[in-house]
Amino acid sequence: xxxxxxxxxxxxxxxxxxxxxxxxxTDGRFLLCxxxxxxxxxxxxxxxxxxxxxxxxxxxALVTGRVSDAVRLRAERLRIPHLVRGSxxxxxxxxxxxxxxxxxxxxxxxMGDDLPDLPAFSVAGVSVTVPEAPPELKSAxxxxxxxxxGRGAVREVAELVLRxxxxxxxxxxxxxxxxx
Amino acid sequence: xxxxxxxxxxxxxxxxxxxxxxxxxTDGRFLLCxxxxxxxxxxxxxxxxxxxxxxxxxxxALVTGRVSDAVRLRAERLRIPHLVRGSxxxxxxxxxxxxxxxxxxxxxxxMGDDLPDLPAFSVAGVSVTVPEAPPELKSAxxxxxxxxxGRGAVREVAELVLRxxxxxxxxxxxxxxxxx
Amino acid sequence: xxxxxxxxxxxxxxxxxxxxxxxxxTDGRFLLCxxxxxxxxxxxxxxxxxxxxxxxxxxxALVTGRVSDAVRLRAERLRIPHLVRGSxxxxxxxxxxxxxxxxxxxxxxxMGDDLPDLPAFSVAGVSVTVPEAPPELKSAxxxxxxxxxGRGAVREVAELVLRxxxxxxxxxxxxxxxxx
Amino acid sequence: xxxxxxxxxxxxxxxxxxxxxxxxxTDGRFLLCxxxxxxxxxxxxxxxxxxxxxxxxxxxALVTGRVSDAVRLRAERLRIPHLVRGSxxxxxxxxxxxxxxxxxxxxxxxMGDDLPDLPAFSVAGVSVTVPEAPPELKSAxxxxxxxxxGRGAVREVAELVLRxxxxxxxxxxxxxxxxx
Numbered sequence: 056x057x058x059x060x061x062x063x064x065x066x067x068x069x070x071x072x073x074x075x076x077x078x079x080x081t082d083g084r085f086l087l088c089x090x091x092x093x094x095x096x097x098x099x100x101x102x103x104x105x106x107x108x109x110x111x112x113x114x115x116a117l118v119t120g121r122v123s124d125a126v127r128l129r130a131e132r133l134r135i136p137h138l139v140r141g142s143x144x145x146x147x148x149x150x151x152x153x154x155x156x157x158x159x160x161x162x163x164x165x166m167g168d169d170l171p172d173l174p175a176f177s178v179a180g181v182s183v184t185v186p187e188a189p190p191e192l193k194s195a196x197x198x199x200x201x202x203x204x205g206r207g208a209v210r211e212v213a214e215l216v217l218r219x220x221x222x223x224x225x226x227x228x229x230x231x232x233x234x235x
Numbered sequence: 236x237x238x239x240x241x242x243x244x245x246x247x248x249x250x251x252x253x254x255x256x257x258x259x260x261t262d263g264r265f266l267l268c269x270x271x272x273x274x275x276x277x278x279x280x281x282x283x284x285x286x287x288x289x290x291x292x293x294x295x296a297l298v299t300g301r302v303s304d305a306v307r308l309r310a311e312r313l314r315i316p317h318l319v320r321g322s323x324x325x326x327x328x329x330x331x332x333x334x335x336x337x338x339x340x341x342x343x344x345x346m347g348d349d350l351p352d353l354p355a356f357s358v359a360g361v362s363v364t365v366p367e368a369p370p371e372l373k374s375a376x377x378x379x380x381x382x383x384x385g386r387g388a389v390r391e392v393a394e395l396v397l398r399x400x401x402x403x404x405x406x407x408x409x410x411x412x413x414x415x
Numbered sequence: 416x417x418x419x420x421x422x423x424x425x426x427x428x429x430x431x432x433x434x435x436x437x438x439x440x441t442d443g444r445f446l447l448c449x450x451x452x453x454x455x456x457x458x459x460x461x462x463x464x465x466x467x468x469x470x471x472x473x474x475x476a477l478v479t480g481r482v483s484d485a486v487r488l489r490a491e492r493l494r495i496p497h498l499v500r501g502s503x504x505x506x507x508x509x510x511x512x513x514x515x516x517x518x519x520x521x522x523x524x525x526m527g528d529d530l531p532d533l534p535a536f537s538v539a540g541v542s543v544t545v546p547e548a549p550p551e552l553k554s555a556x557x558x559x560x561x562x563x564x565g566r567g568a569v570r571e572v573a574e575l576v577l578r579x580x581x582x583x584x585x586x587x588x589x590x591x592x593x594x595x
Numbered sequence: 596x597x598x599x600x601x602x603x604x605x606x607x608x609x610x611x612x613x614x615x616x617x618x619x620x621t622d623g624r625f626l627l628c629x630x631x632x633x634x635x636x637x638x639x640x641x642x643x644x645x646x647x648x649x650x651x652x653x654x655x656a657l658v659t660g661r662v663s664d665a666v667r668l669r670a671e672r673l674r675i676p677h678l679v680r681g682s683x684x685x686x687x688x689x690x691x692x693x694x695x696x697x698x699x700x701x702x703x704x705x706m707g708d709d710l711p712d713l714p715a716f717s718v719a720g721v722s723v724t725v726p727e728a729p730p731e732l733k734s735a736x737x738x739x740x741x742x743x744x745g746r747g748a749v750r751e752v753a754e755l756v757l758r759x760x761x762x763x764x765x766x767x768x769x770x771x772x773x774x775x
Contacts, residue, residue, distance in 0.1 A: 077639040078639060083638045083639050083640050083747075084636045084637065084638050084639075084745070085636070085637060085639065086266065086626065086634045086635070086636050087634060087635055087636075087637055087665045087668055087669050088268075088628075088632055088633075088665060089632045089633050089634065089663060089664035089665045089668075090632055090664070091664075091668055092268055092269045092270055093268075093269050094266045094267060094268040094269065094274070094634070095266070095267055096264045096265070096266050096267075097264065097265060097267055098263045098264050099257040099258060099263050099265065099301065099349070100258065100263050100349060103349060103350065103351075121639065123269060124269035124271075125267045125268060125269045128267055128269075128271055129267050144772075146772065169639070169640060169643060170643065170767065170770040170771050171770055171771075171772075173770075173772065174771065174772035191767065191771065205264070207263075227350065227371065230350040230351055230353075231350050231351075231353040231354065231371065232324075232326065232351075232353065232354035266446065268448075272448055272449045272450055273448075273449050274446045274447060274448040274449065274454070275446070276444045276445070276446050276447075277444065277445060277447055278443045278444050279437040279438060279444075279445065279481065279529070280438065280443050280529060283529060283530065283531075303449060304449035304451075305447045305448060305449045308447055308449075308451055309447050385444070387443075407530065407551065410530040410531055410533075411531075411534065411551065412504075412506065412531075412533065412534035446626065448628075452628055452629045452630055453628075453629050454626045454627060454628040454629065454634070455626070455627055456624045456625070456626050456627075457624065457625060457627055458624050459617040459618060459623050459624075459625065459661065459709070460618065460623050460709060463709060463710065463711075483629060484629035484630070484631075485627045485628060485629045488627055488629075488631055489627050565624070567623075587710065587731065590710040590711055590713075591710050591711075591714065591731065592684075592686065592711075592713065592714035
């Protein structure tokens, strides 16, 4: 795992924060209803983290292997510009988004929690996982969050990116309604 | 943070208890269904706390940044007199409710769990947060509950207010069906 | 709190097991949907506990202050013979059920988790609460379960009743498909 | 309980992995909605475990005592070939599936968490339960997972089977997109 200093340096270059959904925005569980609908539990604190990133001009993407309209609706409400559902190859989907935005691989942060996320780790400038991920993910990641998936892990990453870019204080002041 | 004695003094003056919803009445999570509906998990123990306050003539308000019909329905069922949804400025919404009720800022308790709640902290007589709130909230609050948001934190606050006003024993006797 | 021996003696006489729902069959939380429906999370292990009691001829009742169709449906599926919803006086509702069944107060077990349950404690032969209940409930109860509400507390009580009546072994053998 | 070596030997012969649903794929809870629908919370990590097994030619079955369309839908989406709902005799349902597939009892793994699962334990080559199961299940099982039901216990079992059969590395490489 790289040193704190190296990670901070890499985080300071991030222009696209891309996330797997299940196990990252959630605790890995989803509800399946007897009429075929599904439902996903999201955390409002993560939502504020996404808003912080977008407000500061950092692009955000969701790349998920499942096809859930709940995820599509969450992306819409948070105005997340990139959503790939049913992804069978997260690495190439991630590179496709970056190319469309004119963003270099070193400027991508990717966060995932399970084996299909590993290929995307190898191309992203910063790869992040959660404490409950399999050991293979944790040994491959540049960063393991303190908070669990669905319990603030995305918010934690958003704050880390903004702090590394020395933009957290102004975000905080704006949200907390304090004069700059 | 003020002394216990100062907090008890401030709680004894409370006439309006106002609450953020996500992270306070809930654990921060909400369910998003694939058909666009959302659902929020509420605790019956918090509901009884709200009923205790209202029965004792203490006004109650919910002030939330999200727009959820689930929250509106919960407010209706608990007969909470004030509900502001989609609040972009909790401080001024809180002051608006207080003015309508003829209540002074020192008579307001406000409870919140995230950065957009901070501006309201600065005007309320007593500001309260939950143990899982960001450090900035915890250092600004007069009181941090022992119980987490969505797991009895609102009930705990209701009991603290009523105890500080020496009204908890009569509330208890009435609910527990014991002669006074 | 009575001695283990006294509790076992009292449990051996139980013919009606009556339960509050929220906080006993559940962890106190319920889901409120934006379209007005509600949903309650039940544990299959508690369901098996109810079935054990009914199979052994012990009557079962649910007495709840809320009005939820989810609770009504759960009672129907488990074939629970007595359901009182919207109860404003659990003590008298409990006595009404007992009278209809020709059961004496000493033959009633009542389990509840919050202040409105206390009046029913005073008439039941055995009163039970959960570890997370307010201190007033815990000091009034004859028995505090090890498992939390919604996480097997009802099943634990069902097993305690059946063991005190020396009927658990035959229930176990029947369910576990072993020759008697 | 058999030695690790014996369990590994038994796991290496498994050709059918059969699971109870409630308490194994879930934490034992299910949601009951006021309109009669139910919903079950599944873990995406367990879903990947099922996919690993099926991709490696190990058959999968769900055998559950409840009748839930949510379970039927989950089985369909994961392309699980065998589903028995409303099972009143898991032992004979399990043997029926094995016979249809031409699989010997010693080649069956069965995982369950409560008393009605015990009869199936006695016929399966490997019986597995979860740490929160009743003591009778835990003493009868060949294997107790480290992870709880609904929190990765099925995934853990899938990995154990594949490792015992020395197929996990190739599954991992395929999923993680690494050259073999």
